[in-house]
Each structure stands twice: as structure tokens, then as C-alpha cells.
Amino acid sequence: MLDDFFIRALLAGLGLALVAGPLGSFVVWRRMAYFGDSTAHAAILGVALSLAFNLSIYAGTLLVALVMAVVVTALVSRGQAMDTVLGVLAHSALAFGLVAISFVPSARADLNSYLFGDILTVGMADLTLIWIGALLVLGVLMWRWQNLLTATLNEELAMAAGINPRFERLLLSIALAVVVALSIRVIGSLLISAMLIVPAAAARALAPTPERMAANASLIAGLSVMLGLLSSLHLDTPAGPSIVAVAAIFFGISFVFRRG
Amino acid sequence: MPHLRQGGGDMTPLIQANDLTILRPGSQDIVLQNVDFQIAPQEIVTVVGPNGSGKSSLVRALLGHMALADGRISRRPDLRIGYVPQRVQIDTAIPMTVRRFLSLPRRVSDEMASAVLARTGVDGLQARQLTQLSGGQFQRVLLARALLHDPNLLVLDEPTQGLDQPGIVAFYKLVEEVRRETGAAVLMVSHDLLVVMRASDRVICLNGHVCCEGTPQHVSSAPEYRALFARVAKMRWRYISTTTITITIMAMTTSTIITTTTAKAMHFHAG
Structure with missing residues (x-):
């Protein structure tokens, strides 16, 4: 069954959807949308480095995404004007990545697959790595859930309970970098943050508690993966963008039910 | 020291701070200099002072959220802060939801949640979203959350911000009730000078250092306090003159009931 490219694509997408729900919810709650973008765009630079130095794509993107996540977290803690700084970082990372990749002849042909993902060519090794990574990040989020949530809600209340908000923030940044690295083959650098934010934003409408929002976000992301891949198969549309497009339609529908 | 409400018990101060000096984070500006502070079990202490006088910095230092440039703070081993x-x-x-909020970061049972909400008069709001509560309801939910895990010291930093005058009076009355029922000491920072001072055993007037300290009567008639607030009072006072205020405070210290109307006249927003 796993020989089928479509099944592998589906499983890879569902693995990411599972972790995208809760992690994406934190991105929405903490208003880190642009943060996701800058980390994801930096990943292209990681691809260029990996190809130039013959590294695994995952190792290269993880490294660059981690550096970016830590730099941005440090800037946030210092209270810089966030939207400008992040805008500069996100787009310069993308620009440098694209320039760097143009020096690697073998990568030029594949550029599209790194920008928009190529879920239909996911192999067994990719699939294994994606699921191990996704379960690992999910495990960390569940382990720290109460602390992460308190620190997200109010830092003073968190500190009074002995929680270090900076540590929790750093943990989320690292989780984000890991998920960005895992997603680059599947959904591509340009649409990773969409995969995190859109399902979570759609899930906000009907959720009374954070846990329900995170679970609903995973569900919506999973349905988007399934319907997006089916449409890609039958209508011959690009897979990654189809998945995000389905999630966006869910978001539109959620407006009808919006409350609070 | 305040008068004892209950006999016996360990009357060692819950928190004792000596000679605190605090700098503004990331600079050499002095926020507080040579401040001594202590709070005894069951005591209600209010810190008043103009904006930027270091009230919140003092509280955050006492909670251990802020580094000290000088001085030391000792906390009783059994100190539990709400x-x-x-x-x-x-x-x-x-x-x-209100219910979910009470379980952060430590999970509590439905019975515990219901008990603290009932104590602050908002039981039944468990399923409501925090963002849909009125200002008064939200402050009561915050107070209820602070009452979980049996604190012996409540620290309330400007707890009545955004409330109207009747709401403010009702909130301080609630704080007094809670102190009476639980025996927890209360440390408050406030703008609502006159109303809050009435409910206090001791008032500390702060302006970078301790200007004056003592019973509400003592502080309100202290020249340092009056010098600090006279200018603000002239600008802000809408209802009665400063002379009348002083007389009113004197009269108020013996009475325990304030009507909403008086409270309205007494509300003093130095902000």
C-alpha cells in the first residue's frame, strides 16, 4: 500500500496536519504569523546551503530555520518594532535564498518544488522522518501544554506561577523551526505558514477552549490535505497550493458560524 | 503592626524587605531607593503614589520578578501568594472559558473552581468566555483565581482599573470580606486613594522612596502625603475641596459603611 505515491503523499500530509493544529494555534494566539513566514522563507536559504555542501535538505533547512527562529525571538524580547523587523528578515531571507540557489545549477530546475513543495514525490525516508518529527513536536507541546498556555495568556501570571515565559517562547520557536524543516518537501517554503495559520484561524470560530481549537485545527488541516490531494489528482492542480486553497475555503465557511 | 484579627498563629512577617534599590531594567535610572517593607499575616497594606513612583516595581520585586540592585528580601517558607x-x-x-482559565497552570477540580467563584460572587459564569465578561466580573474572576491553592498573601496590583465607582467600592468591600474569611494578608497597589485607604490597616506612600507610612489617618494628614498629592488633587478633584476630603477621611475611619454616593464623591483618580 505504501508503494503508492498517493498514499505516501496523504500520510505525509496527515502527519503535518496533526502537528500543524496545535502549533498553528499558538502561532495565532501569540500573533506570530509573520514569525512563521520569516522562518519559512529562511528555509530556502537552507535548501541552497544543503545542495551546495551536499547536506540533507532537512538538516540544512532545520539549521537555518533554527538560527532565524532564535534571532527573531531575541529581537522580540528586546522589543523591536516587530512588523518592520520581521518584514525585513522574512523577505531578505527569501531573496538571499533565491540568489544563493541560483549558484547551484542542479537546484535551479527544482526551485518550484522547494517554493511550493512536491508532496507527490515524497519517499519512504521522507515519510518516516515527517512522522517521527511531527510526533516529537506534538509530544513536546503536550508535555509543556499548561505552561505554554499560561505564558501565552499572560506573562505576569505565568511568572507568578514559577514559569519562565522566555523559555516557553524559545521552545515554541524551536518547534516552529522543526515543523518548517519537515514541511519544506511537502508544502514548500512559501505556503508553510499558511498551513499553520489558516486551519487554526478557521478552528477559532467554534471553539470554546484552547484544546478544542487545537484539535479542530488538526481536523481541518487533515481534511484540507485529503481534499486538496484528491483535487490535485483529479483536476491536475498543484498539490501544495490545492491543500492551502481547501483550508482557505474552510476558513471562509467558518465565518458563517463565527461567535465571540 | 496591625491589630490582630485572630489570636495566636505565627506573626512573623510574610515578606520582609530591607533597603531595596531597584533600577529600571536595562538602564541606570533609579526607580526605588532604600525602601524597607514588611507585611504581617492578615494585614491589609496599600501602596499609594503617583504614576512612575515605583509602586509596581516594588510589587514585582517582592514577587521575585525583578532583579535588585541592592538590599534583600526574605520570604517566609510557608508563603503562598495569590x-x-x-x-x-x-x-x-x-x-x-472562565472554568478553563482557573485550571491554568495547575488543574483544579470543578468543586474548587465553583468554591472560589462563589466566594467572589461570580459562580455560574464557568462556561462564559473571558473576553465576554464585564470589567467587574473579570476582576472578580481574577481574584477568584488568586484565591485557589489557599494563599496567605494576596497581591493586587491596581485591581480596580476600568471599574466604575460603585464597582470599585464593591470590589474593596469584597477584598475585606475575603481577608476576614480566609485570613490572608492583602498587599494592594492603588490609585483609588481615599476608598482604598479606608479598607487598609497600613498605607505606604511611595515616590521613589517611602515618603510616609502608617495608619490611613496618619498618612492622610502627613505633610509629605499632602504635598505629593495636593497638586494632583487640585487638578483632578471634581466634587469637593481638599479640606473637605481630609475631614471626610477623619469621619470615615470610624464608620464602616459607605454609600455609593459618598463613594462617588470620594473616588479620587490620580491617574
Whole structure:
């Protein structure tokens, strides 16, 4: 069954959807949308480095995404004007990545697959790595859930309970970098943050508690993966963008039910 | 020392701070200099002072959230603090019911949640979203959360911000009730000078250092206090003159009931 490219694509997408729900919810709650973008765009630079130095794509993107996540977290803690700084970082990372990749002849042909993902060519090794990574990040989020949530809600209340908000923030940044690295083959650098934010934003409408929002976000992301891949198969549309497009339609529908 | 409400018990101060000096984070500006502070079990202490006088810095230092440039703080080993921070704003992006909020970060049973909500008069709101509560309801939910886990010190930093005058009076009355029922000491930072001072055993007037300290009567007639607030009072006072205020305070210290009307006249917003 796993020989089928479509099944592998589906499983890879569902693995990411599972972790995208809760992690994406934190991105929405903490208003880190642009943060996701800058980390994801930096990943292209990681691809260029990996190809130039013959590294695994995952190792290269993880490294660059981690550096970016830590730099941005440090800037946030210092209270810089966030939207400008992040805008500069996100787009310069993308620009440098694209320039760097143009020096690697073998990568030029594949550029599209790194920008928009190529879920239909996911192999067994990719699939294994994606699921191990996704379960690992999910495990960390569940382990720290109460602390992460308190620190997200109010830092003073968190500190009074002995929680270090900076540590929790750093943990989320690292989780984000890991998920960005895992997603680059599947959904591509340009649409990773969409995969995190859109399902979570759609899930906000009907959720009374954070846990329900995170679970609903995973569900919506999973349905988007399934319907997006089916449409890609039958209508011959690009897979990654189809998945995000389905999630966006869910978001539109959620407006009808919006409350609070 | 305040008068004892209950006999016996360990009357060692819950927190004792000596000679505190605090700098503004990331600079050499002195926020507080040579401040001594202590609070005894069951005591209600109010810190008053103009904006930027270091009130919140003092509280944050006592909680251990702020580094000291000098001085030391000792906390009793059995100290359990219930804390209501200044200006808590819940982002509408986070769905959060009152019930779920009480279980952060430590999970509590439905019975415990219901008990603390009942004590602050908001039982039944468990399923409501935090962002849909009125200002008064939200402050009572915050106070209820602070009462979980049996605190022996409540720290309330400007707990009545955003409330109207009747709401403010009702809130301080509630704080007094809670102190009476639980025996917890209360440390408050406030702008609502006159109303809050009435409910206090001891008032500390702060302006970078301790200007004056003592019973509400003592502080309100102290020249340092009056010098500090006279200018503000002239600008802000809408209802009665400063002379009348002083007389009113004197009269108020013996009475225990204030009507909403008096409270309205007495509310003093130095902000």
C-alpha cells in the first residue's frame, strides 16, 4: 500500500496536519504569523546551503530555520518594532535564498518544488522522518501544554506561577523551526505558514477552549490535505497550493458560524 | 503592626524587605531607593503614589520578578501568594472559558473552581468566555483565581482599573470580606486613594522612596502625603475641596459603611 505515491503523499500530509493544529494555534494566539513566514522563507536559504555542501535538505533547512527562529525571538524580547523587523528578515531571507540557489545549477530546475513543495514525490525516508518529527513536536507541546498556555495568556501570571515565559517562547520557536524543516518537501517554503495559520484561524470560530481549537485545527488541516490531494489528482492542480486553497475555503465557511 | 484579627498563629512577617534599590531594567535610572517593607499575616497594606513612583516595581520585586540592585528580601517558607497583575488583557484570538482559565497552570477540580467563584460572587459564569465578561466580573474572576491553592498573601496590583465607582467600592468591600474569611494578608497597589485607604490597616506612600507610612489617618494628614498629592488633587478633584476630603477621611475611619454616593464623591483618580 505504501508503494503508492498517493498514499505516501496523504500520510505525509496527515502527519503535518496533526502537528500543524496545535502549533498553528499558538502561532495565532501569540500573533506570530509573520514569525512563521520569516522562518519559512529562511528555509530556502537552507535548501541552497544543503545542495551546495551536499547536506540533507532537512538538516540544512532545520539549521537555518533554527538560527532565524532564535534571532527573531531575541529581537522580540528586546522589543523591536516587530512588523518592520520581521518584514525585513522574512523577505531578505527569501531573496538571499533565491540568489544563493541560483549558484547551484542542479537546484535551479527544482526551485518550484522547494517554493511550493512536491508532496507527490515524497519517499519512504521522507515519510518516516515527517512522522517521527511531527510526533516529537506534538509530544513536546503536550508535555509543556499548561505552561505554554499560561505564558501565552499572560506573562505576569505565568511568572507568578514559577514559569519562565522566555523559555516557553524559545521552545515554541524551536518547534516552529522543526515543523518548517519537515514541511519544506511537502508544502514548500512559501505556503508553510499558511498551513499553520489558516486551519487554526478557521478552528477559532467554534471553539470554546484552547484544546478544542487545537484539535479542530488538526481536523481541518487533515481534511484540507485529503481534499486538496484528491483535487490535485483529479483536476491536475498543484498539490501544495490545492491543500492551502481547501483550508482557505474552510476558513471562509467558518465565518458563517463565527461567535465571540 | 496591625491589630490582630485572630489570636495566636505565627506573626512573623510574610515578606520582609530591607533597603531595596531597584533600577529600571536595562538602564541606570533609579526607580526605588532604600525602601524597607514588611507585611504581617492578615494585614491589609496599600501602596499609594503617583504614576512612575515605583509602586509596581516594588510589587514585582517582592514577587521575585525583578532583579535588585541592592538590599534583600526574605520570604517566609510557608508563603503562598495569590496574584492579580495590573491590566490583564485577554487576546480575543485565544478561546478561554472562565472554568478553563482557573485550571491554568495547575488543574483544579470543578468543586474548587465553583468554591472560589462563589466566594467572589461570580459562580455560574464557568462556561462564559473571558473576553465576554464585564470589567467587574473579570476582576472578580481574577481574584477568584488568586484565591485557589489557599494563599496567605494576596497581591493586587491596581485591581480596580476600568471599574466604575460603585464597582470599585464593591470590589474593596469584597477584598475585606475575603481577608476576614480566609485570613490572608492583602498587599494592594492603588490609585483609588481615599476608598482604598479606608479598607487598609497600613498605607505606604511611595515616590521613589517611602515618603510616609502608617495608619490611613496618619498618612492622610502627613505633610509629605499632602504635598505629593495636593497638586494632583487640585487638578483632578471634581466634587469637593481638599479640606473637605481630609475631614471626610477623619469621619470615615470610624464608620464602616459607605454609600455609593459618598463613594462617588470620594473616588479620587490620580491617574
